[in-house]
Amino acid sequence: MSQVDTTPEAALPLTEERLAGTPSLAPYAGPAGGWGALKSVGRQLARSGAPLTGVRALLAMNQADGFDCPGCAWGDPTHGAAFEFCENGAKAVAWEATAKRAGRDFFARHTVSELLGWDDCRLEAQGRLVEPLCYDAATDRYRPIGWDAAFALIAERLAGLDDPDRALFYTSGRASNEAAYLYQLFVRLFGTNNFPDCSNMCHEASGLGMMASLGVSKGTVRLEDFEATDAIFVLGQNPGTNHPRMLGDLRRAAERGATIVAINPLRERGLERFADPQRKVEMLHAGSHPIAGHYVQPRLGGDMALLRGLAKALFARQAAGTFTPDRAFIEAHTRGYTAWREAVQACDWATLEAQAGVDREEMERLAEIYADAPRVIITWAMGITQHEHSVATVREIINLLLLGGHIGRVGAGACPVRGHSNVQGDRTMGIDETAPTWLLEALEARYGVPMPRDPGLNTKGALQALEAGEAEVFIGLGGNFARATPDTPRTEAALRCAGLTVQISTKLNRSHLITGREALILPCLGRSEIDRQGPEGRSQRISVEDSMSAVHASAGRLTPASPELRSEPAIVAGIAAATLARVLPRRGIDPGVVDWAALVADYDRIRDEIAAVIPGFADFNARLAAPRGFVLDNPARQRDFLTATGRAEFAAGALPEAVMHQRLAGRPGWLTLQTLRSHDQYNTTVYGYDDRYRGVKGQRRVLFVNPDDLARLGLRAGDWVDLLGEPYQGEEQGERRGEPRRAPAFRLVAYDTPPGCCAAYYPETNALMPLERVGEGSDTPVAKAVAVQLVPSRRLA
Structure with a gap:
């Protein structure tokens, strides 16, 4: 039977009255993880209506004889601990192990037309089908x-x-x-x-770019490589929210002296510092450890120019005798190096700075870090892949790794971090x-x-x-x-x-x-539930593959x-x-x-x-x-490149003529929007209305904007705006043809973003993305470069 809806107030429909309320908007002072994560896990288990069931499931998650986390695809260590889950995974399990049920009596009470008026969180809060x-x-x-x-x-x-x-x-x-x-x-x-x-909507560009450059479409690192690397460049990703278990590996790398560089338009707490909930002394004393020693904020779409500027600075260091490419590797295993180098050197600094939104000195500092590191990992996610030129940017990442021979070396390589498990x-x-x-x-x-x-x-x-x-x-x-x-x-x-x-x-x-x-x-x-099949009702196991190409078993434990x-x-x-x-x-x-x-x-x-x-x-x-399954062979780890030439291919593609923030420079009132997740969300599943690390509580319809942009546009933090996108075009849009796409009622939040760039949560802002605006060659939606205009909200003053 369906249970009575006891959903907390935060999961009620997004009514005019609730929109008009004042959400809590305050900077978050704590680290990622820590007591905040533990409290969040407790709240989610309590809301599920079955906290003991949830706890029992968490103790079996990501264990050798348990089930794989239904959340992200970050790798499982071979030296696993008793608690191999993160806040995100705990939310996913509580969501799945809920005591609530959406049965026939629920559907008898509610028409589809009525349910269409409910928001995403309330729909899924009704419980299991x-x-x-x-x-x-x-x-x-x-x-x-x-x-x-x-x-x-x-x-x-x-x-x-x-x-x-x-x-x-x-x-x-x-x-x-x-x-x-x-x-x-x-x-x-x-x-x-x-x-x-x-x-098609996330990492398509990663597979295409790596296949063209390396002959494989998967990352070349294993989890153990993070224990041996000297520098990690983290591009276009927010592990604190999207794959929190990665923070433990980044922290351990930082603790032993590896340099971590965060390259991301928004300042994300998970890339700044992290408190490990499993470290009792640290939790007792409210301590934490810094993650990124260097934090760079390019403008949206500027990553390829930034990477090319880094390469240009490396070639300048080579001329000065302070950097040497891995010539033996390049000559034995690659093709196209000279053409790429010429393409890099042909780019002038003014163009690179304008497109990246980062000055030359910053790019030269990144080149210094790269040059001083014997082993480099570059890891990235959708902040790289959801652009028009995303395939070219992925290939530029691989170019940099090839330059230093960082493919097929322990502690080095390419690490695209996949989303779902x-x-x-x-x-x-x-x-x-x-x-x-x-x-x-x-x-x-x-x-x-x-x-x-x-x-x-x-x-x-x-x-x-x-x-x-x-x-x-x-x-x-x-x-x-x-x-x-x-x-x-x-x-x-x-x-x-x-x-x-x-x-x-x-x-x-x-x-x-x-x-x-x-x-x-x-x-x-669900992933956490026992799966019995056959006339004897034998319990079955399934298998999954993580971002590091490790394949392991998963067997549910719950009724x-x-x-x-x-x-x-x-x-x-x-x-x-x-x-x-x-x-x-x-x-x-x-x-x-x-x-x-x-x-x-x-x-x-x-x-x-x-x-x-x-x-x-x-x-x-x-x-x-085997307790942790097995790892699929990746020829590129053995420097066996399955391209048409049998060699890794440098890509000498041209920079984009202009990225979105440059195209919008002459259009007053327009900004470049990136869509992203809140901390109470995984993909389209919305667990609640808080975004702890960004200081938002009780609201999802918020727009993060640079304070200087607010002043330039004559707006103030706390104002309500509608977001207008590109107009509908073509016969298939029918009566909407010629009208701008619209996402109504967003509350402005002053935030540390690059000028001309803003951010808001999906799926609320997916309406602003034209179907035809996709990555070149990948057909991936351009979710990180959406043109939007801010106008006073016609729903709320």
Whole structure:
């Protein structure tokens, strides 16, 4: 049964009355972590209604015989402690292990139209979904449906398409390797490569840039490299909020003398100092340890110019005899060095300074740190990848690492920090709209069925296909697609064009309310819950891959929220079996080519299939049994570069002609916006309304602006503004064509940001991002360079 909603006041709808209230806006004086983190964990466990269950789960999280954190993809140490979780992970577990339930009586009380008026936090605060649901348009409510009936409906709609490319299959990074493998196998047997996924919206540029430069699409460092490095450059990321366990590794590196450089437009407390909650003496005396010895704040989009300025300063030091590139490495393992060096030297300092928003002296200081460090790690996240020129910036990062021979050396390398816990593993398993030839050939060899060869649709293409009426069915394996994507009104309108939308989820979110003509919600087990399969009800384990390419097992410990819940592999297999029984015989193929029921009865069998198809997974089951699993081979660590030339490639691309802050210089009232998470948020999941480290309490509709910009625009901290974006264009925008995109009612907060740059939380500001404004080559939304105009709010004075 659904429980009475006891959600705290902070999770009430964002009404006019609540918007008009005064949130607490005060600078945060403490370190990241520390007592603040412990108090936050306690509050989240209490709010869950099942604090003891949550504590029991936390003690099993990230342990060798427990379950993997459902949050970020930071690596697990081989020397694990009894408490291997962070504040973020604790929030995720409390969110999943809640005692609250959103059952049939909840949906009987609330129409979809009513729920559309609730905000993200309140929707998910209703608790776990407990049974399959089908949307009834006549009553505007979800009603229960049996699993077999749900699978039959999906199968009927998919089999009724005149072209398999009219179906879209989205994947969230939460899905396990086993679920992802079954999903891509089913979809390709169905006949399409339409795999829009969360990678399209975050680290696509990292994979593309590294593949072009190094012949691999994954980072080249392992967690142990942080114990041996001399300098760490942290670019465009906020580990204190997005992957807090990274702070422990950064702190330990700083304690033993490594230099840490933070390069980020906002000053983030997690990059300044950190108090480790596991250090009793430090907690007792309210101590902390500094993280970054150097903090540089480029303007949004200025990272490539900053990196090129660093390189220019290094070449000047080389001429002065105070820096020597790793000539042996460059000559033996790389190509294109001379062309890159000439491109760097051709850039004048005035152009670099103007684009980066950082002066020459600062870039020269960074070059000094780099030159003095025998081993360098460069780590980055979405602050680098969500720009128009993000692929080129990633390649510039690799250029710098190649210059010093910092690839294939202990304590050095490239470290893109992925977001969700298995987003990297999903791509390894074949969730890729541009599937490599080797994967399709391996699948054909294993199953004897021709695989689709045409590239499929990514996230941008999927939305455009829905908008144009070229896609009819949308299935989402996890995530909150409607809120994760840009151009919110367009996205929602596009999803409503579908004939059928299917969401595989643990909790209610806004995507469930943006329905096609028909809609299903299929509730699944959470990562922390026991997964029993087969006639004997044997407990199963799944596997995930972290940012360091380590693959390890995960086995839930908690009793499932409902006996009606099914695992993601079981749901995928159920859809596949029902659909392919209708589709494959038409093509003269035996639908029994895959025994879906047998695979789900024992996940070891799924892993046997993975071992037969995916390189690096030989003896998968045996290797997964090791306490911390195993690490996938990365040829670049052995300086084996799988490029066309067999060498690592320097990239001599030109700087962008102008980045957004330069384009807006002559437009009064306009700023460059970056969207970001609050501290009470993970991806689109909003746990509450506080952002502790940025000093915000009880509010999410805030805009962080440089004080000088406020004065220049005639505004004051505390004023309310609407944010206007680029106008809608084209016939697909209908009546909105020519009007500016709008996000209403944001309270101004004076904050330490570069001039001309501002920041606000997503998904509230996703409405301002045009769908077509994407990275060159990556199609990733340009979420860190959004043009916005500040005007007095028409909702609040």
